[in-house]
Amino acid sequence: MTTKRGLITDSFKVAKKSKKREKQEKSPTPTPSQQDAATAEEEMRKLKQFDLDWRFGPCTGISRLQRWERAKSHGLDPPEEIRELLLETPAYPEYSLSLWSDYPF
Amino acid sequence: MFSDLSAQRDGSSLLRRPASEEQGPVFERSPPDYSLCTARYSVGERSFSRQYAHIYAARLMEMRPLLSDKAKHKWGPDVRIRKLCDLETGEQCCIVGTLFKRMDLQPSILKEISEEHNLLPQPARTKYITEADELVLEDELQRIKLEGKIDRDKCVTGSVIAIYGAEKNDGKFTVEDFCTAGLPSQTPRPALSSDKFVLLASGLGLGSSRADSMLGLQLLVDMVTGQLGDEGEQGGAATISRVLLAGNLLSQSTQDKDASTKPKYLTKKTQAGTVDAIRLLDEMLLQLVASVPVDVMPGQYDPTNYTLPQQPLHRCMFPLSSAYPTLQLVSNPYGATIDGVRFLGTSGQNVCDIRKYSSMESHLEILEETLGLRHLAPTAPDTLGCYPFYHRDPFILEECPHVYFSGNAPAFGSKLVAGSDGQEVLLVTVPDFSSTQTACLVNLRTLQCEPVSFSAFSADEDEESEMNISH
Numbered sequence: 420m421t422t423k424r425g426l427i428t429d430s431f432k433v434a435k436k437s438k439k440r441e442k443q444e445k446s447p448t449p450t451p452s453q454q455d456a457a458t459a460e461e462e463m464r465k466l467k468q469f470d471l472d473w474r475f476g477p478c479t480g481i482s483r484l485q486r487w488e489r490a491k492s493h494g495l496d497p498p499e500e501i502r503e504l505l506l507e508t509p510a511y512p513e514y515s516l517s518l519w520s521d522y523p524f
Numbered sequence: 525m526f527s528d529l530s531a532q533r534d535g536s537s538l539l540r541r542p543a544s545e546e547q548g549p550v551f552e553r554s555p556p557d558y559s560l561c562t563a564r565y566s567v568g569e570r571s572f573s574r575q576y577a578h579i580y581a582a583r584l585m586e587m588r589p590l591l592s593d594k595a596k597h598k599w600g601p602d603v604r605i606r607k608l609c610d611l612e613t614g615e616q617c618c619i620v621g622t623l624f625k626r627m628d629l630q631p632s633i634l635k636e637i638s639e640e641h642n643l644l645p646q647p648a649r650t651k652y653i654t655e656a657d658e659l660v661l662e663d664e665l666q667r668i669k670l671e672g673k674i675d676r677d678k679c680v681t682g683s684v685i686a687i688y689g690a691e692k693n694d695g696k697f698t699v700e701d702f703c704t705a706g707l708p709s710q711t712p713r714p715a716l717s718s719d720k721f722v723l724l725a726s727g728l729g730l731g732s733s734r735a736d737s738m739l740g741l742q743l744l745v746d747m748v749t750g751q752l753g754d755e756g757e758q759g760g761a762a763t764i765s766r767v768l769l770a771g772n773l774l775s776q777s778t779q780d781k782d783a784s785t786k787p788k789y790l791t792k793k794t795q796a797g798t799v800d801a802i803r804l805l806d807e808m809l810l811q812l813v814a815s816v817p818v819d820v821m822p823g824q825y826d827p828t829n830y831t832l833p834q835q836p837l838h839r840c841m842f843p844l845s846s847a848y849p850t851l852q853l854v855s856n857p858y859g860a861t862i863d864g865v866r867f868l869g870t871s872g873q874n875v876c877d878i879r880k881y882s883s884m885e886s887h888l889e890i891l892e893e894t895l896g897l898r899h900l901a902p903t904a905p906d907t908l909g910c911y912p913f914y915h916r917d918p919f920i921l922e923e924c925p926h927v928y929f930s931g932n933a934p935a936f937g938s939k940l941v942a943g944s945d946g947q948e949v950l951l952v953t954v955p956d957f958s959s960t961q962t963a964c965l966v967n968l969r970t971l972q973c974e975p976v977s978f979s980a981f982s983a984d985e986d987e988e989s990e991m992n993i994s995h
Binding site: 473474476477479480481485488489490492493494495 | 575578581589665914915
């Protein structure tokens with residue numbers, strides 16, 4: 420009894436179950452999620468590419484959209500595609516903030 | 525100046541019977557056509573989680589096209605404008621970039637922390653330049669050391685310039701010539717039918733231990749409000765259509781460091797030195813705003829934010845005078861159009877800072893230099909506190925002012941500068957009132973400026989002890 424109580428898995432049962440459920444739900448429909456993942460990866464790649472373009476100035480500390488608009492207002496022709504992407508995608512920090520947003524400076 | 529007016533009349537109106545038993549003559553002060561242009565100096569959101577790289581990037585982005593045009597104008601349309609990364613050794617070309625001056629004496633907090641040898645803190649100096657300083661030009665990606673025909677001591681960090689020359693084998697760039705952005709375009713100023721004046725004063729220094737500046741200040745207030753001199757001078761005072769106080773309304777001595785160093789239980793009941801000084805200022809402003817529109821800019825020692833652009837002082841500090849619509853509390857780089865004449869200026873921090881980090885001595889010369897660089901405060905954010913802007917650099921001059929001033933100078937100075945495209949700019953260094961007892965009057969019609977001195981019974985200068993307005 421005592422050993423069973425001590426197990427970490429006991430206290431996190433719910434979380435584990437829900438994860439399993441997700442996996443179970445995902446497993447029967449592999450093709451659309453894989454496609455989603457592929458496009459998301461492609462989008463992410465473009466955004467990171469935009470972050471790394473030195474012509475548009477430093478990217479830390481400001482959002483991607485702010486950086487895009489600064490470049491636009493200084494006549495640097497940032498790719499329109501990036502702006503559309505940023506406006507379409509949900510406001511998750513991995514989309515709206517730059518590549519280095521997790522690193523404190 | 526107003527004495528001339530009174531001299532023209534037949535005799536003084538003081539030493540004779542009043543003309544009638546009723547009220548004396550009334551001198552109407554006509555309010556100027558006024559619009560404030562300080563929107564670019566207001567800081568909306570205050571996020572300090574950014575690095576200063578943005579402001580330099582935005583500055584270079586904005587200045588690059590301007591300087592490329594200037595370079596083509598100066599060195600011919602087919603001059604090669606290169607980025608530093610495309611630079612080839614020995615090739616004559618032009619580079620646009622931001623200057624950086626590496627200075628050994630520049631105070632650095634990192635140096636003080638890292639050198640753990642119990643070093644004494646570096647003494648405060650008046651100049652931080654040495655012979656060992658090096659000039660470096662930076663663009664977006666790289667930097668290169670400069671030598672040749674460029675005055676190292678005169679240049680300051682942060683100014684964006686275009687240089688012409690070639691890179692030598694040792695990796696240094698030999699400058700043959702350089703150019704700055706020059707004056708921006710100017711909207712012509714309308715012709716005024718009559719003389720109108722704007723009074724500029726700075727460094728009132730209220731709350732200082734020395735009270736001898738108070739008489740001069742009271743004389744200034746009385747002169748502006750028309751309570752001084754005879755009818756001629758009162759009529760002259762009515763042509764002062766606006767008063768502009770350019771910073772340091774409070775004295776440096778109100779900023780005692782006691783409150784932060786002493787324990788709390790000792791300072792609990794003491795009042796901050798600024799409280800009395802602000803009350804005094806409020807009472808003085810009350811006399812002014814009842815008669816004339818007043819713009820109040822904050823300065824280095826005033827109770828507002830320290831970093832440029834300084835935001836306007838809060839209305840709640842002036843319970844008496846803020847009831848008047850004529851009191852206008854404005855930001856520190858200040859821009860306004862008064863009767864079609866564009867004013868732009870600061871309380872002097874930018875000029876004082878450049879003075880410390882360059883060989884230039886005169887405030888007037890520095891003022892002219894910043895106008896040529898098309899930038900109000902090139903040394904911000906390097907040695908001058910500044911808000912971390914990211915979208916644009918508000919200190920770049922977009923439009924050429926007609927009157928370009930800086931406050932808290934050691935002495936009065938003015939100069940009319942003509943630009944290459946017919947611009948006409950009056951440079952004014954507004955003297956510190958508490959030490960010089962001098963304010964200055966700018967004539968909006970002729971764009972001339974003259975000092976007004978209120979030396980009251982000064983012990984050392986007998987000639988100027990006449991209590992009235994002298995030139």
